[in-house]
Amino acid sequence: MSKGLPLHWRLIPQRYNLIGTECLRCGEKFFPPRQLCPNCRRAGKIREVKFSGEGEIYSYTIIHTPPEGFEFMRPYAMGIIKLIEGPLVTAQLVDCKPEDLEIGKRVESVFRKVIADGSSGIIRYGYKFRLKD
């Protein structure tokens, strides 16, 4: 099913620059961003915050059976990264061999092409992570 442009356009700040949110009342930071703090709900006060992109591997896997649009990358590494600010985020791990990956290794975010909508559709970009050391 082809998708409309606004679906990607409205998430550009978050996906390009790791813009998340934080709740000024309880202090928790959210990435992916939330507009309602799950701790404080209506009493919370949400504002945008930029994340550093620094973190460590919390878990990872190597995907051998990709979904449509990701076939040419096969196999690729998918990680859950623990950002130094606290939240966990799901993203591909790039520029590495599967055997280099390990829980706890330090990573940093990089800006990459994520997927293209077919041969003539728009190209969607976003964050991936690579090993820091």
Next chain:
Amino acid sequence: MSRNVAIIGIGMTRFGELWDKRYRDLITEAGADAIKDAGVEGEDIQGLYIGSMSPGLFAGQEHIGALVADYSGLSGIPATRVEAACASGGLALREAYLTIKSGAMDIVVAGGVEKMTDVTTSSAMIALMGAGDQEWEAFKGVTFPSLYALMARRHMAEYGTTIEQISQVAVKSHNNASLNPYAQFPFKVTLEQVMNSPLIADPLRLLHCSPITDGAAAVVLASEEVAKRLVDDPIWIIGSSMATDTIALHDRKSLSRIDSTIIASKKAYKDAKIKPEDIDFAEVHDCFSIAEILAIEGLGFCKPGEGGKITEEGETEIDGRIPINPSGGLKGKGHPVGATGIAQAVEAVLQLRGKAGRRQVKDAEIGLIHNLGGSGATTVINILKRD
């Protein structure tokens, strides 16, 4: 909320790649069998709840309540589709139970159905990924096996769970499925075959994954008064619960346990006034082999981290301390997502009636069924007991 509720009839199709059957054929076949088994007539049915995860993407069909009532010859009665991803069937059962318990109706059918093989595997993967977070998981190239692989990796790191232990879950599932004529894969596999099958999402391999399946199942529920009048062997629902968690795996408090299962099981045990030790067998949601380990830990059948160990030691086999998935589970029996929760109920009723044939759990009196949605954002639990 005071009336007791029983299951008085069961029906299900064979599970598998049923190319000659349509979506509507599957659910009407299962429903007709359940109504016949209950010994009631169509006009006795007051309402329908149908669990179906994604008929829109799998079959291009929505408006399932009306469709199923129509093709069952029951147009006129209220008919509701229930959706909670892979827990849709378990939730349909719970909604039917609550409807009777509330006093609104006396005889209700809960069904579950999915027709998954009319689309390519690639399209089926897209539909299934709808159970996760589209914006922050699927967009990045995440697949469902990979979400469970991320959990498996943490469980292995935190508890020392081994790939042999995870693989033993699949070996046991296939052993049990080989005794189930309704199973998609009624044959055994060896530990070596599991551990050498193609990698899907490291460390999970093909034989750690439940398949794409067509199938349907249905049960007839009745209030205590009606159940006692109609059948000799009602199976009582003595506990029922549902709990939710974050849609995305990365927002969970832990990746090595399923909190929705822990919350729902506490509630269900409290409702039923029993403890995990009182359960004689369980049908749990083993969409991937690691999920069975997470389930049996969350349900309190062993300590956190010991699910792999008790599987390896044979405690979860049909003649073990706590038999898990005597039907063959999602791995061996098949996983037509919306039908799975109802098929678990069908197996539990067969076991509690003592009619499960060669896979019968000896002296089964209380069974638990555990149905999971997505990577654990939904758990539905129902506890069943014979008279």
